[in-house]
Amino acid sequence: MRKTYRNLLGLALATLTASSCQPAKSTSDTSPSEKPNIIFIYADDLGVGDISALNPLSQKVITPAMDRMVKEGLYFADAHSSAAVCTPSRYSLLTGRYNWRTSKKRGVLGGYSFPMLEKGRKTVASLLHDNGYETAMIGKWHLGAKWGVKDEYETEIQARNMKVGDRFGKNEVDFSKPVSGGPEEHGFGYAYWHVGSLDMAPYCFIENKYVADQEFEHFEGQEGMFARPGIKSKSFEFKEIIPDLSRRAVSYIEEKSGNKKPFFLYLPLTAPHTPYVPTDNMRGKSQAGIYGDFVLNVDELVQNVLAKLKEKGIDDNTMVILSSDNGAQKHRGKNKPNIIELKGHYTNAGLYGEKRDIYEGGHRIPFIVRWPGKIKKSRVYPHMIGQLDLMATCAEMLQVKLPKDMGEDSFSFWPAITNENFDKPVREYLVNHSARGQFALRHGDWKYIDGQGSGGWTQNNTPDQQLYNLKKDLYEQEELSAQHPEKIQEMKSKLEQIKTQGYSRTI
Template sequence: MLYKKEILVFLLLIFVILVSSIQIFAVQSGGDPPNIIVILADDLGYGDISSFNENAAFKTPNVDKLAEAGMKFTDAHTSSAVCTPTRYGLLTGRYNWRSTLKKFVLSGYSKSLIKNERLTLPEMLQEQNYHTGFVGKWHLGWNWTFTGEPENIDALNSRPGVDFKEPIKNGPGDHGLDYSFGFSGSLDMPPYVYVENGLPTAVPTEETVNYDEKGFWRKGLTAPDFDHTMVLPDLTDRSISYIDRRAESGQPFFLYFALPAPHTPILPTTEFIGSSNANLYGDFVLQVDHLVGQIVDALESKNIRENTMIIFTSDNGASPRSDFEELAQAGHDPSYIYRGHKADIYEGGHRVPFVVNWPDGIDGGLTSDETISTVDLMATFADLTGGFLPENAGEDSYSFLPVLMQQEYEKPLREATVFHSLAGRFAIKKGDWKLILWPGSGGWSYPNTEDELRRLPLFQLYNLEQDPSEENNLVHLYPDKVKELKELLEEYILSGRSTPGEPQENDGSERWAELDWMDF
């Protein structure tokens, strides 16, 4: 019995030492844990940031400055090629297709996708004494108080009755955000109502709609304090106010600033119209870049810039609503050299610009070609702050902190990375090889119709080092590579995780073992 107690004491001692080591590592560069700001753009392409695209038609000076003084990742990806799924993965460290949402996105009236019992990134940071804030586009569902029995609330054109005088449930505040201000879906999805700390700021009194190709939003209830054109400036002001308040407290903070831009409606304010010499989408991108500068200025004005980590990225590739043909006339391609765009399983759908800047913590002028994913933020922030992830949290999240700190680590960081399209199609990338388990785009670009897919091979295999534009399908030349990647993806799916650890359960009724491609 004494022997067992000694073993337990020894294991406890080792645990304490490990935790202490992590915490020391987390603050070694500045002494105090850093503030963390994640700026997530909406439908911004890899090629829309000029430091990632030498042929960009316009310059994005503020994001470029962050990259020049920090680290940019050239092989960063979102877990999905569309909005809702990527946001789920970012806040949970778990691939989106493990949730009950197996394809497409939620509406502005959908119920919460994140289960209450699931540990989220902000909840983990709360445990490390961080104050946590959210401003912007939620698009993960929350529970409105409906009047009557609503039907088909996940449809994008759904317009159920809602009692806007009642607080929402299962929103940001229930998933670890101490402060929240934003709206439920995308800026083109009703209802158009701000919700602050769980309460609508105004009751909508009329319906608005705009069917313009770029300025498009669906018909729906709109609150009197909600002006589509002014949403981006309003949210920026809220974020700056949050920074100002938290700077006075002395407590480290985490701000998740989820932009609604340059997603539709593409509505740059007057001072940015014409600024890109490309089109309205380019102008809107420059407005996004400008607000990044405003955030940096706010940090500097409060003397907290040096010990604040800023991460800037996007939730997926650029939307075709940006008008690729029009932009091409100005010599600009939002997807850079990559095939496809938002919604697609091709690189243009999920490869995104990714910049990390932390003056006190990481050197400047660095570029990494390490493959990372937006699901990796959870493990990275846990590593950074000394946080703890149990077996049933962050199942697909790898820490890229050693890359940021230029420390020795076992390469590659991730064994492989899984991607997902709008229609729920899978791809897996390991090293230079990418296997797409579908004959087409899985989204909006060619090939995607039944006729277009009929005569194509069932799978696609590309060597991205030799063929970054995914033009030459090698599926029939390398059957062993197809088998290897297919089996690895099956393992990731069926084990409920892609990181080392105990197997976990996926959510929902989908029986992964019965997917057609598993019998290929």
Template sequence: MKAQALLLSCLATGMSMNVTAQDKKQPNIIFILADDLGYGDLSYLNEQGKIKTPHLDKMASEGVVFGDAHSSSAVSTPTRYGVLTGRYNWRSTLKNGVLHWYDTPLIPSGRTTMASMLRNQGYNTACIGKWHLGFNFPTKDGQKPVDKPDEYNLDFTKEITGGPCDVGFDYFFGVDAPNYPPYCFIENRHTVGLPDTYYPVSQDMDSRAGRGLQGWEMKEILPAIEKKAVEYIDRSAESGKPFFLYFPLTSPHTPIVPTDEFADRSKLNEYADFVMQSDAVVGSILEALEKNKIADNTIVVFTSDNGCSPRADFELLAQKGHDPSYIFRGMKSDLFEGGHHIPCIVRWPAQAKPRRVDQTICLTDFMATFAALSGYRLADNEAEDSYNILPLLTASETGKTIREATVHHSIDGSFAIRQGKWKLLLSSYSGGWSEPRKAVVGAPEYQLYDLEKDPEEKHNLYKSNREVAQRLHDLLCRYVKEGRSTPGLQQKNDGPYPWKQLSWMNN
């Protein structure tokens, strides 16, 4: 404990210390990323919430609750890119939307990731769950994958490359996305079994057409990755070596398929049942840590990739008194808070005392945080948008503002920027699904909100605060042009250019 406290002290004061991750005092790290879970879906965070989440409530009571945490994007793939690289998603080649089934990898093999960084520092690394960052799927003719009823060129007897095991993870078990083919598990670089049964589009499951294993059951995906994660913790505890487990859940994203044990548990709808099952999965992880007597020095992060999806049925839940977005406007895909203001809890009994932190943070920040924790010195071309929030976890600098500003991004590539109480949307609408363009015809080009007074984003102050809007606008331009939002040498963004709403910029 003393060695670890000394390490944290050195990191906070800028002193150097020769400590490696081989030291058993280094904390284990588990990063749990829920899929499409709204801020208001945790009963700990929503005083009016109707979904019971006892395991997450307990974790929150024992950990640090970040009340103003944000995903880097309002949709899946981009946020996952940001978490694992510490870089804003819009700097990648993906300027809007998400990757589709059989798409190629978004993370280049040469880019440092959270996993490769921690492995370099002596950690065992594993990814168990939903990947959704692309693979190089093998084909018989060397052409792009084709998976149609009468045309098929995939060859799953060969290795699947470009996935977790090629960007720093020692082990992978999971799926590309639960509603994407191939409908089977992938372990390391191979499918578990050969997917040879064609499944048509299913509206109920929100699934795409393609091959899978015969008899594939969507509701068995979450229990399977839960079991694998617990087994991994058991093995890691025996080894005594520090480990990093990235555990991206497939829930409560579509297909919304709670198991029989959780069916109708919430008395609300299937989405709420699936949230409760997700809560129970977190409970299993925490129980495994306690059983193996490694809970005290294991950092567990729980968060979500974006806000709640409309597939949860907001209207029905509202009739029963529940709002997945809490008090926030919008939902998954939006620039409004409901799209990216997400739950974020960090439990680390050895060093982080229970409390709430209301500084703005972004999920990209965990890259620099874990770098500082493990003694890794980030290069200028690594984690360009990641701030070290370790002082907020350990309460060593609670009064200091860590982030200069935070950039938000929607499904269609629209931008917003937040600094302090001010948030500027470079769009006349949400940039997502909740409010179509036609609903705001005639609205000004930009929207500006004072989130201290107006967290619901009801009152657009753009016309009366043009100077604030201009300042935020110019700061965003600087972040784009410099290829980073943290101090360091200027970096290049990935093409193609231009970005939506930034077409006037000279890149």
């Protein structure tokens, strides 16, 4: 039987409503000559409940910097990643296109997987760069890359494409050669990036196209870290990665703050994804074990970014967006104990399911926009958006029209940012995707799931097609397909239309 949070639904909604009761001043559209700087902080596996201001269930992890973003900005209360796992969500965020329109239909890429982003595919970074922005990426890429290898191993590596783990080493990969298919080929003028997740070899950072530290050793793995063994740069220290990304982000802001050109900084983090490696100053600071302590490292990074913007006097003209690539992971494997909730910390704020699942816990994510010069404090936008809507939003901000082959599934939420009185849905339908390739379709309050079960790790018994009314049942406790067969048919037909026509926005 599902653990129910039905009695907490009113509390959760009341919390959100209370935060939106501040009076707001009127705003006007931004002209192209008033382009804001944009910083997109993309946490890895951060759940809605990991931000204390958004968690009505517990206060085991207190996050003052992220709470500040909620209180000083605009919270999108019904925001979703495209998928319930890392790689596909990152593809959709950057392209404005559903991930399942590619050859990657399930799962994630590994550290040696070939690029997922198609050659020539335009991204948010490309759009901004082509319209006067300086662009940079610092952090986790996880969209594949083509490593330089010795000729005799090229055929073998191609045959093992899309495999996760340390399949190859010094004898096969030539780490002195340039790495292709990365951020700098997709609109980023500067990139400092790790090719996969923090638990995936090769453990090294690439600056633009070259490995930054080419002196390697073998990492054997460590009990309790949840990191795979593999090749590691000698200077790669797991617990120092978030502080290093923070320093580099702050340095970039410092460097660009005096420029006339606006900048776009894409800051995809490696935390709080496994391995859980909080810094010494955060150890024991939360009441949720090392996971909660690691979340505090994310909060510290956010604080450092906001402080530098204030120091450089560009706070009012910088739009900072904080989000996550999917819902939080609560278990360490199928049928294993929920080690996070055992601490009393509800990382997904009571939503059913977790990372990998098609349920709300898998893909409903925090999405907060702070822009002191435009957004009045403590606003809530209650309608549905997807992360892939960033592309159309930036296009409307720039007052440019997207071509047919760019941002095919993206809808603009720019009016919600610039007009505090805007209270209309920006999209009618939204498709979500699980780790095993299961689909869901949202339409208003209704959610249709095309398949049995979670499409991930959560175990349950359901019909082959599922239906939920999220307005009445946010925690997906009452399955309604038998009561509404006509709704099932209507939404199944619409899902098939979106899948087959190749786009969902008005082209």
